[in-house]
């Protein structure tokens with residue numbers, strides 16, 4: 576026979592009872608220290624030259640490479656849902672060693688920026704990834720030396736041209752994501768020289784060489800062989816992030832970002848606590864973070880919607896004011912419901 580252990584009358588009575596504030600949903604809502612707001616969410620979007628309809632990205636269930644038309648529709652939907660902004664990535668048909676399509680006024684990314692600016696006016700914040708990796712035939716974020724190394728200073732010239740092209744196409748903010756030294760100062764100077772004084776620099780300031788970018792490779796049809804460890808940061812390093820952020824702020828960054836988010840929440844907290852960083856702080860919940868949750872939820876291992884909200888809340892709680900997330904439109908819809 577199974578015996579049931581008798582529970583004696585309590586002999587110890589706790590004085591402090593934090594559970595009081597957790598008893599009802601209303602109490603929990605009242606005392607919540609962190610809230611999510613659609614305006615804090617930025618939706619990264621992919622637009623691919625030559626598509627006539629969206630092409631699903633298999634490694635990112637629910638995310639697609641857009642045609643120019645489907646991008647316009649999805650962007651309008653995101654704005655209606657209340658998201659704070661859009662971050663565009665372009666995938667050209669033709670790639671070459673210097674990423675020529677990145678600076679062509681009619682290149683896919685610049686054309687898409689013009690489309691969205693004309694559709695949406697100033698109703699949202701339009702941002703563009705300022706990096707060459709989607710545009711180069713070798714897939715690196717910069718141009719290469721004859722021996723195949725990424726040439727920092729030659730790359731800055733291309734970033735300057737790219738930033739000016741994006742500003743002319745209507746970007747409010749250009750997202751310097753290539754991790755070249757001096758890129759923020761270089762792009763800022765070029766924008767100023769071309770009288771794009773109101774175009775801001777959204778600096779991917781602390782960006783790590785992460786395995787979690789994996790699904791993004793499919794999202795942009797990446798040509799990369801190898802890795803980006805000679806320019807993106809080593810995941811082992813924390814103090815180095817402070818240096819990278821300080822440099823970007825000194826070089827004129829209008830906002831700074833930490834990327835990826837979830838494996839780097841200590842870095843997010845460090846930057847948030849740093850009194851010398853007086854610009855808005857964002858974090859990018861990248862492709863692999865998205866796909867891990869979608870994948871586990873698809874197998875029934877976790878509750879998808881709760882996991883999404885918990886992940887976003889944790890990034891905000893760590894100190895990021897703005898969060899880039901592929902769930903931006905969907906979550907904005909939940910928050911407004």
Ligand code: PBG
Pocket residue numbers: 704706707708709752753787788789790791803860861862863
């Ligand atoms: C560079 C860039 C990358 C991402 C955003 N900008 C790729 C990389 O640095 O390897 C990754 C975003 C994601 O994984 O969701 N163009």
